[in-house]
Amino acid sequence: MNRPLRTALVIGTSVVVVGAMVAAAVGFGGRNPATSPNTADPSATTAPVTRTTLIRTQQVNGVLGYGAPVRLNALGHGTITWLPAPGATIIRGTPVYKADNRAVPLLYGSLPLYRLLRSGDTGDDVKEIEQNLAALGYTGYTVDKSYTSTTAAAVRRWQKDLGLVQTGVVDPAAVVLARAALRVTEVIAHLGDQAGGPLLTYAGTTRVVTIALDVALQSLVGPGLPATITLPDGSTVDGTLTTVGAVATPGEDDQPATIDVTVTVADQSKLGRLDQAPVVVRLVSSKRDNVLAVPIAALVVLPGGGYGVQVMTGSSTHDVAVQLGMFADGKVQITGDGIAEGTLVVVPS
Template sequence: MTATPKSRRRVLVGVSAVATLSLGVGVAAGSRIQSPADAAAKTAAPKASQITVPVEKKALSSKVVARGDTSFDGAVNIRVETSGLRTAAVVTGKVPAVGSTIKAGEVLLEIAGRPVIGLAGVLPMYRTLSPGSSGPDVLQLEQTLDKLGYDPGTVDKKYDSSTAQAIEELYESVGYEAPEPEEQLTQAVDQADKTVDQMKNALRQAQAALKQAKAQPGKTDFSVELGQVSDAQENLDDAETALSEAEFKAGTPLPVSEVVFVKTLPRRVDDVKVERGGTVNGVVMSVSGASLVVTVKVDAATKERLKTGMAATFDLGDGTIIQATVRRITRNADQFDVVVAPKTLTSAQLERLREANVRVTIPVKSTAGKVLAVPLAALSAGSDGSSRVEVLRDGKIELIPVTVGLSADGFAQVTPAGDAKLSEGDQVVVGK
């Protein structure tokens, strides 16, 4: 059958549409096909470039920073020697409150109606002291009395009348009667006083006999009467000497039960072991230093960088910085305890810091003002071991030899060596 003109046009249009569609698919497919070189170029990492930072001018400070616990320095237990008491060691008053401060020359406690006075000293009170006593404990007592303003006379190892007088003044200042000597000593004074009276009477009698003999007519030999007067005078002198010695020995004593020596005062009362009406048996209270300290633990390497007297600070946590000083450094097993003491604290700060943990900073070394400084990452070593930095100038890298000073907080002090130039703001390479 012969195709009509109309049907031939339909075939031509269909062929044309198919050709056009095929061409579009081919173009699309061709646009998605890449050569290996093109693919590698698109996936390759970007070319590396230098990371730089500017040289700074700043003050550097090397420091030890650590956390430490607060405490009151030097806790000790206080005992009262009551073996010399003739009555039960009953607490009758003056019981201190926890947190109160005990001071030198003040009453710590009252036992059997008598005071227990606190004094500063390293030797314990191990015996009753009285006129005639001598030794290092007497020297310590006189030194303490002298510091408190009670004149003990010559500060030596001898307890004399001046020492006894100073003790009387001490007791008067705390509101108590001075201690009484033992009864046998006062009895000895009474007996010696009676003997003096007897010897005075004997002397008067001898002098009267001599006077009567001289009044007798014709008598010229008075040797017997003179001898009696001489003997009576000598006996009186001896009696008066004995009285002076008895009175000296019966001077004001210091009972072993009425004084406690503590290494240093003042101190804070941490714990009280007795109560009014109770009996003393051993420790009566625990006390620590009245001054608060912070103890930081460091290793041996850090300890070598520190020394007593260094300035320090610690942070209260609210931005308040407390100035302090390194008080002492002691070994504690395989570590070291660094004790830092604040210079001043308000009562509010003291309470806030009680049993706290704080951040302590101890500057070890610092530069004298601002210096050129670069990050530690900017430093590199040359083949000869010298230090250098890379400076990017006008798109080019220059190696600048430097002398390295103090390093701190990730920075190092640098000084250009020789004729090299390095200034604040220069860009130094720290990475790529």
């Protein structure tokens, strides 16, 4: 899989510098603010002050795929006699490869197996093996940290079903351990190679979006935060930030350093048949709940400085000074004397 595209420093209209937005809004309006009540222009367009939630977003580039590939080495000895095809999905209990025509199955876990396991052994690695045997339907023992004779009996039944020598001993070189099911991304070894070297690369079986995020934007991300993904066809799907890297990768050719961010998608069906594609991810940079807001174009520059809005009362208008808050989605947060939800303000047409 190619490395995720560099973070796009594309700023949406909702994140434009405040001063520029106000200047543009007033300029487009083309109005001279009134200093005293005036009769309203009958053709004037008005908009009510609304109570709303303003959300400012940042768009970055990402890549849809199955996550960063992991290299797998074949352990032990023997001649490789079978390999999976690229794109194949391998689940617990099924062969990852075969050496000397003996299956080397996949087991799930996070603790690497580092020793031969036999009756009398204790530890977390024992429990990991027993959990896998139970998930595969082998019973007759207690899932704990003790490798008993009943554990060994279950291992022999498992080995028999795999067509292996029934030793009752688990050899780390006779299994492949991963956290979950695998999707083969590339096969490195060839039939006839000796086991003990690079075998293949794999990724997860669930599509995710990976982002190489400019470290200057890391304050926008955190596990559990929402994100919106725009696919190549223009459709959007909701995502959730799940992992945020803590180590920055130096940029190349004067590009900024980046951190790796992963976005998961709960509804995989909305991704269609895409296996890998460039996407745009919208991150929430800030949010204000329950604020009063008006269209940006309603702002006027007051003669004494500062900003205001032209309030319409009946058939007359008057200017009211306001304090500005967040700008987002073509609106601006305002506060001021007499400004309340439903107050009508003039907006140039």
